[in-house]
Amino acid sequence: MEHIKSALKKAGVLDENIESVAPARAPERRMPVKEFEATEQPEPFTLRQVEIDQKHLEKTRIVSKSMDDPNHIAFNLLRTRVRKAMSDNKWNSLAITSPTAGCGKTMVTLNLAFSLSRNPGLRTVVVDLDLKRPSVAPTLKVEPDRSIAQYLLGKAEAKDCFVQVDPNLVLGLNSGHTPASSELLQAPKMLELFEFIETKLQPEVILFDLPPMQSSDDALGFLPRVDTSLLVVAAGTTTTAEVDECELQISELDKLLGIVLNKCESAKSEEYYY
Numbered sequence: 103m104e105h106i107k108s109a110l111k112k113a114g115v116l117d118e119n120i121e122s123v124a125p126a127r128a129p130e131r132r133m134p135v136k137e138f139e140a141t142e143q144p145e146p147f148t149l150r151q152v153e154i155d156q157k158h159l160e161k162t163r164i165v166s167k168s169m170d171d172p173n174h175i176a177f178n179l180l181r182t183r184v185r186k187a188m189s190d191n192k193w194n195s196l197a198i199t200s201p202t203a204g205c206g207k208t209m210v211t212l213n214l215a216f217s218l219s220r221n222p223g224l225r226t227v228v229v230d231l232d233l234k235r236p237s238v239a240p241t242l243k244v245e246p247d248r249s250i251a252q253y254l255l256g257k258a259e260a261k262d263c264f265v266q267v268d269p270n271l272v273l274g275l276n277s278g279h280t281p282a283s284s285e286l287l288q289a290p291k292m293l294e295l296f297e298f299i300e301t302k303l304q305p306e307v308i309l310f311d312l313p314p315m316q317s318s319d320d321a322l323g324f325l326p327r328v329d330t331s332l333l334v335v336a337a338g339t340t341t342t343a344e345v346d347e348c349e350l351q352i353s354e355l356d357k358l359l360g361i362v363l364n365k366c367e368s369a370k371s372e373e374y375y376y
């Protein structure tokens with residue numbers, strides 16, 4: 103984390119006095135998990151399997167599905183640090199947010215997800231909860247059957263909002279623009295979605311791609327439901343004041359795992375460097 107802090111300072115987006123990692127705290131599991139009765143059997147169901155177009159991933163900077171692009175190493179490092187913190191604390195849910203749109207939340211979420219799910223047995227679920235500007239499906243060029251927003255509105259079944267893209271990777275997709283997104287994210291139906299994910303998909307790690315913190319209260323209202331979060335900031339775009347404010351808000355909820363500095367130019371790469 104010291105590297106991230108010094109990179110942030112170098113990029114001029116982190117104040118000297120700011121601690122970017124939340125202090126360690128007692129292990130806790132916040133997801134509501136339904137306990138099956140001894141006689142109850144889970145209903146069998148199958149998820150739609152989707153083939154991802156690797157050529158499209160090159161355009162959208164998803165470098166972690168195959169290991170051909172050397173930039174995937176940065177996400178392996180992030181994966182290892184995230185996994186260690188999560189397993190040390192017995193956490194399984196991680197939200198990804200940013201101060202403003204376009205910082206790279208979806209890019210980081212998906213690269214981290216592909217990197218995590220390459221580990222045998224590390225079943226990973228990504229849920230697109232940026233209900234106003236969902237971008238998991240377009241970033242991967244996948245057409246959703248039904249969306250998470252439709253599920254939250256009671257218009258779709260949970261299983262129809264998820265697709266399987268790799269043996270260990272399942273995605274909850276969204277489409278369109280949902281106006282009352284903040285209320286939906288805090289509605290009781292969201293707890294049913296958690297229960298579906300926990301009991302039916304049974305992931306080791308759940309990543310929530312959230313909206314930016316400064317465009318609405320969607321992210322802030324949802325953060326209490328997860329174990330921890332990453333704040334993605336963009337070098338050259340995110341200001342120190344934005345980092346300070348978001349960091350303070352997330353830290354007050356005791357949900358900040360760390361800050362990811364994205365779009366940081368470096369002599370190490372000709373095009374871009376994470």
Ligand SMILES: Nc1ncnc2c1ncn2[C@@H]1O[C@H](COP(=O)(O)OP(=O)(O)O)[C@@H](O)[C@H]1O
Pocket residue numbers: 161162163200202203204205206207208209210237364365366374375376
């Ligand atoms: N490190 C990077 N270098 C260059 N472009 C990037 C980088 N990370 C993301 N982008 C591009 O920035 C745009 C916004 O990224 P995205 O992940 O959709 O942001 P968000 O989800 O935070 O709105 C996309 O076009 C994405 O390809």
Ligand SMILES: [Mg+2]
Pocket residue numbers: 207208209232235236237238311
């Ligand atoms: Mg996005």
